[in-house]
Amino acid sequence: MQELLPCFRDWLATQRDEAKALTLLRALADESLKVAGSKDPQQLEFDALDLAQACDWPERDDFDAASKKIKSANLEKYLSSRTAGLEAYFAQRGVQHALRICKRSPSGRHRAQWSLESYSLVPPVATVDAQRDNEPVDAGLGTDGPQIEYEYAAAGTVRPSWLARPLLGNGWFRTKSLRGLLFVCTGLAPMVCVAGLVATVWLMLFVRRPVTTGDLALLVFAGGLSWVLWNSLRSLWWLLADRIIPVADVLLGWSEAPAQLESFKDGNARIIGLVRYSATCPVCAAAVELRYGEGQEGRRLFGCCVEAPQEHVFTFDRVTRRGRRVR
Ligand SMILES: [Zn+2]
Known part of the structure; x- marks a missing residue:
């Protein structure tokens, strides 16, 4: 976890979106990094107020408003739609695991808690074999036809001409x-x-x-x-x-x-x-x-x-x- 968090933070730094989710995730990564050495798993969990304070939002004292704002940011969707880029970034760094967001909603009057959890990038061997057996003969041609994944060369790596x-x-x-x-x-x-x-x-x-x-x-x-x-x-x-x-x-x-x-x-x-x-x-x-x-x-x-x-x-x-x- 301690080695995954800096990698996650670096990946977030490469993201260029105007999303509340990005601000929240950056705050969550920074806060998690501060307590990464802790043995107590509860220390790695943050509720809406913790996150609002870390982001320095005006809702920092209002739990309901902060909670609503975080819910509308849809952290899970933000990460899941960018999984391909995220996993590629972690794999490039040579780590076997990546991080995803985990929301725990305890029952009763307790507050929902957000944390980052690690998961393995390498799928278990059994499922790989099972997939292979079920694959159609014309590999990759599913119902929607083949999928394509785009690679991204960030600004600064593409050279303009002398004219530009x-x-x-x-x-x-x-x-x-x-x-x-x-x-x-x-x-x-x-x-x-x-x-x-x-x-x-x-x-x-x-x-x-x-x-x-x-x-x-x-x-x-x-x-x-x-x-x-x-x-x-x-x-x-x-x-x-x-x-x-x-x-x-x-x-x-x-x-x-x-x-x-x-x-x-x-x-x-x-x-x-x-x-x-x-x-x-x-x-x-x-x-x-x-x-x-x-x-x-x-x-x-x-x-x-x-x-x-x-x-x-x-x-x-x-x-x-x-x-x-x-x-
Ligand atoms: Zn072609």
Whole structure:
């Protein structure tokens, strides 16, 4: 337990969510670490007030309010939806166990207690054999088709190109910084251009002369420019609204695989950074990259196999980092 807790705390530090559950789990890990050497199992359990005090919430003196807030944070769901990443992190550290949340609700007037408990990462041998016997012949092709697990390359590990370096630095920036201001300008510049185009068209209404070749050229140029501006504004909006967008190749280092821009929270700061979700196609073992869907799903990201991008298509969920086959 004493060696698992620092690992758990490090994993929590790598999580970038705006979830109350994350704050609570960090507090729970810190408090557990303080008493990790204790022989008394009750010392490793914390009730709602303990947790609210550890988080320094305004509900620190009100048990009912604290308890309600913790219930709504849904700690169990937070961890269970991220199990794949958590277990991979522990396995990478070379430990055989991982931690999960355990809630004990004693009967009567006693308060519910939360604690962290360890469980083995290696499934017992008997169940592995049983699973193998029951596996269908076309392995991995269950009712939903093969599952896919995405690997995550965190911000800072994906190199931007020299063109994007003034804005992205080492691959990420805080929104409340000089670079953040520059980023806002990349949104404002297209708007200014659009205003300029509108003004030009309006002024041309007062010109009383025949149409020239120059006018036609200007029209084509303005049309093309509007299209580019519209697209860049739309991507910025989608980045803020959907948290993730695929990034153009010109912004990536020469030898980098396709990557995404993601907006996430680190403490109180919002960060925009280059990250990469990648996977191996379970059908043909080629690389899987994220692309937008077509038609109705033009705003939804799918994992598409680079060898058969129209056929080996998987859903993408940036929280669970899993997907299932679409077709
Ligand atoms: Zn494939």
